[in-house]
Amino acid sequence: MEKLVGACMFGQSGGPSSVINSSAAGVFTEALKQDCITAVYGAAHGIKGVLNEEFYDISKEDMSELMLLKNTPSSALGSVRYKLKAEKVDDTDYKRLLEVFKKYNIRYFFYNGGNDSMDTCNKVSKYMKKSGWECRVMGVPKTIDNDLFGTDHCPGYGSAAKYVATTTMELKLDATVYDTPMITVVEAMGRHAGWLTAASALACAKGLGPDLIYLPEVPFSTDKFLADVDKKMKENNGKCMVVISEGISDENGTLIAEKINENVAKDSFGHAQLGGVGTALANLCKEKFGCKTRAIEFSLMQRCGAHLASKADVEEAFKAGAAAVKYAVNGKTDKMVILKRDTASGKYKCKVGVMDVAKAANTEKKVPLEWIINDGTMLSQDFIDYALPLIQGDSKAPLEDGLPRFAKLKKVFVEKK
Amino acid sequence: MEKLVGACMFGQSGGPSSVINSSAAGVFTEALKQDCITAVYGAAHGIKGVLNEEFYDISKEDMSELMLLKNTPSSALGSVRYKLKAEKVDDTDYKRLLEVFKKYNIRYFFYNGGNDSMDTCNKVSKYMKKSGWECRVMGVPKTIDNDLFGTDHCPGYGSAAKYVATTTMELKLDATVYDTPMITVVEAMGRHAGWLTAASALACAKGLGPDLIYLPEVPFSTDKFLADVDKKMKENNGKCMVVISEGISDENGTLIAEKINENVAKDSFGHAQLGGVGTALANLCKEKFGCKTRAIEFSLMQRCGAHLASKADVEEAFKAGAAAVKYAVNGKTDKMVILKRDTASGKYKCKVGVMDVAKAANTEKKVPLEWIINDGTMLSQDFIDYALPLIQGDSKAPLEDGLPRFAKLKKVFVEKK
Numbered sequence: 001m002e003k004l005v006g007a008c009m010f011g012q013s014g015g016p017s018s019v020i021n022s023s024a025a026g027v028f029t030e031a032l033k034q035d036c037i038t039a040v041y042g043a044a045h046g047i048k049g050v051l052n053e054e055f056y057d058i059s060k061e062d063m064s065e066l067m068l069l070k071n072t073p074s075s076a077l078g079s080v081r082y083k084l085k086a087e088k089v090d091d092t093d094y095k096r097l098l099e100v101f102k103k104y105n106i107r108y109f110f111y112n113g114g115n116d117s118m119d120t121c122n123k124v125s126k127y128m129k130k131s132g133w134e135c136r137v138m139g140v141p142k143t144i145d146n147d148l149f150g151t152d153h154c155p156g157y158g159s160a161a162k163y164v165a166t167t168t169m170e171l172k173l174d175a176t177v178y179d180t181p182m183i184t185v186v187e188a189m190g191r192h193a194g195w196l197t198a199a200s201a202l203a204c205a206k207g208l209g210p211d212l213i214y215l216p217e218v219p220f221s222t223d224k225f226l227a228d229v230d231k232k233m234k235e236n237n238g239k240c241m242v243v244i245s246e247g248i249s250d251e252n253g254t255l256i257a258e259k260i261n262e263n264v265a266k267d268s269f270g271h272a273q274l275g276g277v278g279t280a281l282a283n284l285c286k287e288k289f290g291c292k293t294r295a296i297e298f299s300l301m302q303r304c305g306a307h308l309a310s311k312a313d314v315e316e317a318f319k320a321g322a323a324a325v326k327y328a329v330n331g332k333t334d335k336m337v338i339l340k341r342d343t344a345s346g347k348y349k350c351k352v353g354v355m356d357v358a359k360a361a362n363t364e365k366k367v368p369l370e371w372i373i374n375d376g377t378m379l380s381q382d383f384i385d386y387a388l389p390l391i392q393g394d395s396k397a398p399l400e401d402g403l404p405r406f407a408k409l410k411k412v413f414v415e416k417k
Numbered sequence: 418m419e420k421l422v423g424a425c426m427f428g429q430s431g432g433p434s435s436v437i438n439s440s441a442a443g444v445f446t447e448a449l450k451q452d453c454i455t456a457v458y459g460a461a462h463g464i465k466g467v468l469n470e471e472f473y474d475i476s477k478e479d480m481s482e483l484m485l486l487k488n489t490p491s492s493a494l495g496s497v498r499y500k501l502k503a504e505k506v507d508d509t510d511y512k513r514l515l516e517v518f519k520k521y522n523i524r525y526f527f528y529n530g531g532n533d534s535m536d537t538c539n540k541v542s543k544y545m546k547k548s549g550w551e552c553r554v555m556g557v558p559k560t561i562d563n564d565l566f567g568t569d570h571c572p573g574y575g576s577a578a579k580y581v582a583t584t585t586m587e588l589k590l591d592a593t594v595y596d597t598p599m600i601t602v603v604e605a606m607g608r609h610a611g612w613l614t615a616a617s618a619l620a621c622a623k624g625l626g627p628d629l630i631y632l633p634e635v636p637f638s639t640d641k642f643l644a645d646v647d648k649k650m651k652e653n654n655g656k657c658m659v660v661i662s663e664g665i666s667d668e669n670g671t672l673i674a675e676k677i678n679e680n681v682a683k684d685s686f687g688h689a690q691l692g693g694v695g696t697a698l699a700n701l702c703k704e705k706f707g708c709k710t711r712a713i714e715f716s717l718m719q720r721c722g723a724h725l726a727s728k729a730d731v732e733e734a735f736k737a738g739a740a741a742v743k744y745a746v747n748g749k750t751d752k753m754v755i756l757k758r759d760t761a762s763g764k765y766k767c768k769v770g771v772m773d774v775a776k777a778a779n780t781e782k783k784v785p786l787e788w789i790i791n792d793g794t795m796l797s798q799d800f801i802d803y804a805l806p807l808i809q810g811d812s813k814a815p816l817e818d819g820l821p822r823f824a825k826l827k828k829v830f831v832e833k834k
Contacts, residue, residue, distance in 0.1 A: 016594050045596045074590035081595070165820055166724055173491035173823070174721040177433050178498070179462045206820055299713045304591040307583055307725055310819065391819040402727065402808040403582055403623055406590070 003036040003329060004134060006107025009050060010058075011043035012075040012142075013082075013113035013120065017156030018163075018306040019317035020142045021076045021407070023112050025069040026321025027140065028058050034329050037108060041414060046080035046111070047120055051096050053103075053416050060412040068407035070314055071397040073306035076409055083116060084123050094127045101133055103417050108136050108328050112321070114143035114154075118336055119361035125334045136328040139336035139357045140320050144303045146195035149363035150355040151338035155320050156303075158313030158390035161199035163305040164188055164243075164298065165391060168200040169208040171296065172241055181238030181291035183229060187278030188298050191247040192216050193366045196302065199387055200243040201379035211240050216247035217366050218376035220256055225281070226288055228377055233289065246277060256280070307404060311393025316350050323352040336360045341389075348389035420453040420746060421551060423524025426467060427475075428460035429492040429559075430499075430530035430537065434573030435580075435723040436734035437559045438486040438493045438824070440529050443738025444557065445475050445483050451746050454525060458831060463497035463528070464537055468513050470520075470833050477829040485824035487731055488814040490723035493826055500533060501540050511544045518550055520834050525553050525745050529738070531560035531571075535753055536778035542751045553745040556753035556774045557737050561720045563612035566780035567772040568755035572737050573720075575730030575807035578616035580722040581605055581660075581715065582808060585617040586625040588713065589658055598655030598708035600646060604695030605715050608664040609633050610783045613719065616804060617660040618796035628657050633664040634783050635793035637673055642698065643705055645794055650706065663694060673697070724821060728810025733767050740769040753777045758806075765806035 010027045012020055024042070031040045040058040043049035056077065058066075069076055084093050100106070109128075111121045118139045125137035141148050144160035168186065175184040188197040194215025203209035211232040214220055225242075232240040248256045257277035282295035320337045327335065335354035342349040371383040397404035427444045429437055441459070448457045457475040460466035473494065475483075486493055501510050517523070526545075528538045535556045542554035558565050561577035585603065592601040605614040611632025620626035628649040631637055642659075649657040665673050674694035699712035737754045744752065752771035759766040788800040814821035 016591050048596070072590070073587050075594045078596060079594045162819060167718060167722070169821060169823070170490050170721040170723060171717055173489070174433050174717045177492045177496045179465070179495060202820065205818070206823075207825075208823070294717070296716045296718070297714065300588055300591045300711070301584060301713070301718065304587040305584070306587060388818060393819065394816065399811065401622070401805060402579060402810065403619065404586060406586070406623075406625070408624075 004107050004136060005036045005038060006105045007039035007041060008037050008108035008110065009041045009043055009055065009106045010110045011046040011049065011112065012077050012079050013046040013111060013117040014079060014143070015303060016074040016079055017142055017144050017303050018073045018159040018309045019155050019314050020112055021069040021072045021074070022314050022317035023140050023142060023155055023321035024076060025066055026318040027110050027325055028066050030322040030325040032059065034325065036329060038105070041104070042077045045078040046082065047084070048080045048082050049078070050100055051093060053100055055414050056409070056411045057414045061409055065407045065409060068397065068405065070318055071306055071309065071395060071404070072406040073304040076407060084120055087123065087127060097124060098128065098131050098133055101128065101135060106135060110138050110140060110324050110328070112140040112142050114145065114148060115360070115362050115364065118148070118357050121336070121357045122361045125357065136333035137357070138324040138328045138332065139360065140324045141336055141338070141360070144196060145190055145193055147193035147364045147366065148360055149365045150336070150360050152341040153339055153390055155313060155317035157195060158310040158316070159306070159308070160196055160302050161202070161387055162310045162391035163302045163308045164196055164199040165202035166308055167298065168203040168210060168243065169206055172203065172208040172210070175241055175294065176239050181233065181289070183233070183282065183285045183289065183291060183293045184241045184296065185278045185282040185285065185293065186210070186241070186243045186296045186298065187246055188243060189302060190216060190245040192364050194245045195367055197243055197245040198367055198379050198383055201383060202387060202391065205384055210243040211236060212242045212377045213379060214242070214244045214248050214377065215367055215372060216245045216249060217369060218372055219251040220248040221250065222256070222284065226284070229285060229289070238291065244278060244281065248277065307396050309395050310391045311395035312350070312390055314395040319352060327354055421524050421553060422453045422455060423522045424456035424458060425454050425525035425527065426458045426460055426472065426523045427527045428463040428466065428529065429494050429496050430463040430528060430534040431496060431560070432720060433491040433496055434559055434561050434720050435490045435576040435726045436572050436731050437529055438489045438491070439731050439734035440557050440559060440572055440738035441493060442483055442486040443735040444527050444742055447739040447742035449476065451742065453746060455522070458521070459494045462495040463499065464501070465497045465499050466495070467517055468510060470517055472831050473826070473828045474831050478826055482824045482826060485814065485822065487735055488723055488726065488812060489823040490721040493824060501537055504540065504544060514541060515545065515548050515550055518545065518552060523552060527555050527557060527741050527745070529557040529559050531562065531565060532777070532779050532781065535565070535774050538753070538774045539778045542774065553750040554774070555741040555745045555749065556777060557741045558753055558755070558777070561613060562607055562610055564610035564781045564783065565777055566782045567753070567777050569758040570756055570807055572730060572734035574612060575727040575733070576723070576725070577613055577719050578619070578804055579727045579808035580719045580725045581613055581616040582619035583725055584715065585620040585627060585660065586623055589620065589625040589627070592658055592711065593656050598650065598706070600650070600699065600702045600706065600708060600710045601658045601713065602695045602699040602702065602710065603627070603658070603660045603713045603715065604663055605660060606719060607633060607662040609781050611662045612784055614660055614662040615784055615796050615800055618800060619804060619808065622801055627660040628653060629659045629794045630796060631659070631661045631665050631794065632784055632789060633662045633666060634786060635789055636668040637665040638667065639673070639701070643701070646702060646706070655708065661695060661698065665694065724813050726812050727808045728812040729767070729807055731812040736769060744771055
């Protein structure tokens with residue numbers, strides 16, 4: 001097969017993670033090596049940067065800084081939440097993308113993100129094909145939510161899970177330090193899939209886990225919740241620690257957070273901006289049990305806590321980025337890179353593969369119901385076996401003055417043609 | 418001088434920290450070495466454990482587990498918030514303490530905590546002296562708030578400061594990832610002293626710090642705050658990151674948090690239980706500027722985040738504990754161990770010393786006003802020079818299955834006599 005010669009464009013999209021830049025490092029270092037790739041561009045703020053002709057010339061960066069990206073959290077190029085309209089509704093963006101792709105001879109398009117980003121990949125790929133512009137499009141998976149379909153797990157999840165599990169252990173030690181009753185309600189991210197909240201169960205294996213875990217996969221009943229807490233308070237000498245997903249909903253699918261606050265803001269994808277449900281439940285416990293309660297939100301720390309990244313995750317994210325380039329150069333297009341678990345040797349190994357990007361777009365992978373045990377309040381050993389390999393090892397930025405030395409990119413804009 | 422022969426009692430008090438157990442390790446390992454110390458007891462839940470005759474026989478513990486205490490957060494023996502009444506008001510507790518001290522021949526009393534704990538030390542010491550029971554009493558300083566008088570800094574502060582600075586850097590990367598306006602309000606602990614909040618300025622030196630920092634040392638005006646944010650939004654392309662202390666107050670000393678919520682709960686020392694002021698200010702910004710805002714609370718994570726402990730802090734906490742034992746064995750009593758900064762060599766060194774515990778009790782050391790610059794919104798280089806040595810190096814628990822292996826004490830109760 002003849003190699004496709006041209007420039008490559010890489011963009012980061014959606015909520016950042018501790019390792020999305022590790023995938024960028026994988027894409028960049030691999031793309032810079034490839035003879036058929038004539039220029040390596042990094043889009044400022046994802047697809048918006050392509051539309052605005054705002055992108056950086058990655059060949060201008062120092063290799064040492066590109067490698068520091070592996071341990072630099074958040075999206076170094078800037079991210080975006082921008083949903084392309086269906087082409088038949090409005091094809092303005094598509095025409096513009098084609099114009100930019102032609103102007104800069106962009107023949108490779110790599111996009112790093114979650115479900116919505118894979119939807120963007122799919123739409124761009126279909127339009128370019130229809131327009132006769134040969135361009136290989138590859139999605140690179142990223143989401144702390146771990147809800148992407150078709151891949152064993154997602155880069156970003158392992159590090160966020162390690163943050164949740166480690167911090168839960170530390171909080172458990174802190175929250176049980178007095179001999180007085182105390183209820184602690186911890187809120188983790190996760191709208192529809194409870195993977196991140198479930199990670200707190202890893203702390204249980206160390207004897208420092210929550211007593212109760214509630215995922216959005218199981219309808220949440222406030223009455224049952226209070227009864228569960230009451231039982232645990234009696235069993236545990238007046239102590240109870242609960243971890244809940246921000247997205248827990250009642251049997252009708254109404255968010256508990258929305259029930260509490262009817263004016264929940266929506267982001268530009270129409271997702272409700274959640275938060276506060278932990279505080280609301282802690283207040284409810286205070287009313288019911290009359291004891292001290294504390295609500296804790298992992299907030300952005302769980303997705304940008306790169307100082308607590310999992311080495312397995314950092315390496316896999318890098319590998320996924322590099323693999324996207326190799327697959328594309330070798331002719332693959334319209335695909336998303338996937339991670340495959342290989343346990344044939346009895347030990348966890350992670351391999352890469354591809355799947356159709358269309359299948360990944362807009363499909364959410366939830367925690368299997370059979371892994372949620374104890375009447376919807378705990379995770380099974382199957383979950384532990386699944387998640388534990390993903391949090392192994394430490395990988396963080398070198399220290400400079402006791403603080404992390406993150407990558408400092410020059411970000412030299414490509415001159416507009 | 419003849420050595421005083423008898424048992425020693427050690428207790429932990431007040432809010433836990435990442436390194437309070439490191440001081441415990443210092444006390445225990447040193448006390449176990451001393452011939453004149455006939456038994457080493459650890460009080461369950463501080464002074465309450467002494468009153469209830471509930472304490473552990475530390476000689477029953479494995480040395481390897483005692484050393485793991487160095488990197489185990491929170492208070493391994495259990496903590497307490499219990500204020501001894503003035504003796505002339507009610508001497509019941511004092512009589513009981515004397516009875517227990519006599520029964521178990523307790524000749525050394527070490528108490529690890531902040532201002533209130535030093536007050537306990539002071540009262541116990543005075544009463545024992547008055548009653549003719551020879552007992553050497555030493556306070557071991559501990560507080561993430563760094564507000565203890567007479568010591569250059571407090572064990573616990575360095576690690577909490579490292580958590581605040583590192584996490585602020587990570588949050589700054591995350592909070593500036595989109596090209597849309599965004600205000601982030603981060604709330605750190607600190608009722609009257611802003612040391613911990615000030616630590617976020619360490620991130621500024623790395624180019625990833627907050628734009629505005631508000632400490633309780635400077636009266637807070639909501640109008641000025643909004644004007645400050647407005648100015649920064651204009652300077653920084655619609656982005657502003659603010660770090661505030663939970664204890665910020667107006668010119669009349671009224672807590673901003675209290676103004677917002679008149680029903681702020683009080684802890685057993687009569688301190689208001691703060692929190693929520695960050696959320697309130699973020700909401701205020703949303704109203705005023707109409708842009709996306711996010712409130713983040715470091716909550717308990719900043720005091721129990723031992724995975725991000727400073728090596729300097731861990732070692733100094735250990736040294737302070739060991740020094741307390743050595744000083745007491747050598748005749749000192751009624752003192753608190755202090756840390757002294759020695760920069761004679763041009764490099765930071767930390768030495769130990771002692772001061773009268775009475776002076777430490779109930780006196781708060783605040784951030785010097787001359788270190789607070791830019792119209793009360795930033796810290797000076799003097800502060801950076803002060804704080805930077807305290808966050809140097811990493812020291813954390815060994816990993817087991819990717820998670821910290823914290824100390825597991827046997828906690829064998831001493832049989833009641």
